[in-house]
Amino acid sequence: MNRDLQNFPILTTERLTLRKLSKKDSEEILQLRSDKEINKFLDRKPSKTLEDALKFINNIIENESDTLFYWAITRTGEYKLIGTICLFEFSGNLKTSEIGYELRTEYQSQGIMIEAASKVLEYAITTLGIKTIDAQTHKDNQSSTKLLQKLNFxxxxxxxxxxxxxxxFRLTS
Structure with missing residues (x-):
């Protein structure tokens, strides 16, 4: 799979635009990655400063390749990042990948993530030809478990x- 990174795939739904992550997202990434409620289920060091958030963003931008798609979730017509969703860990034959996502607390329980994830899964299956998509979630993260079940994982x-x-969890197309 060769893709032109200058033409990063922007995905849109009825309410959302999934766009490329940018250094301008540093404040929202800091909020997302320092939120205790979100981080309690993730095995990662929380961002503590704007510099931490920028380091994370730079790392994503530098590592964009055929095996990492990392979208900023925004409401259509707005630039502000409200969450992220990504496809990563593509297999050697590019037929399998993993999906990951996070949404700022104040935007949860509004159907935003199912809308974003449905679009990303459609893109993965129809455009990239992915056959199997895995997702890992913490056993106590009921919101994530319910989301994956609604998405037929x-x-x-x-x-x-x-x-x-x-x-x-696994989704097979």
Whole structure:
């Protein structure tokens, strides 16, 4: 799969625009990655400063390739990032990948993530030809579990690797 990174795929839905992450998103990335409620289910070091957020953004921008699609979720007509969604960990034959997502707390329970994820899954399957998409979620993250079930992911394992807190879900096209 070769893609022109100058033409990053911008995806749109009825309410949302999924666009390329930008250095201008640093304040919103800081809010997202420092939110205790969001981070309690993620095994990562929280961002503490604007510099941390910029380092994260720069890392994403530098590593964009055929095996990483990282979208900023925005309301159509607005620039402000309200969440992120990504496809990553593509297999060697590019037929499998993983999906990850996070949404600022104040935008949760509004159907935003199912709308964004549905569009990303459609893109992955129809445009990229992905056959299998995996998702890992914390066993206590009921919102994420319900989202994956609504998106027709099937629960495979209660333990991912050596992590007894992660559940593996899979969608097969």
């Amino acid at each position: 099937i629960k495979l394992d209660n333990v991912v690797g050596n992590n007894i807190n992660l559940i593996l």
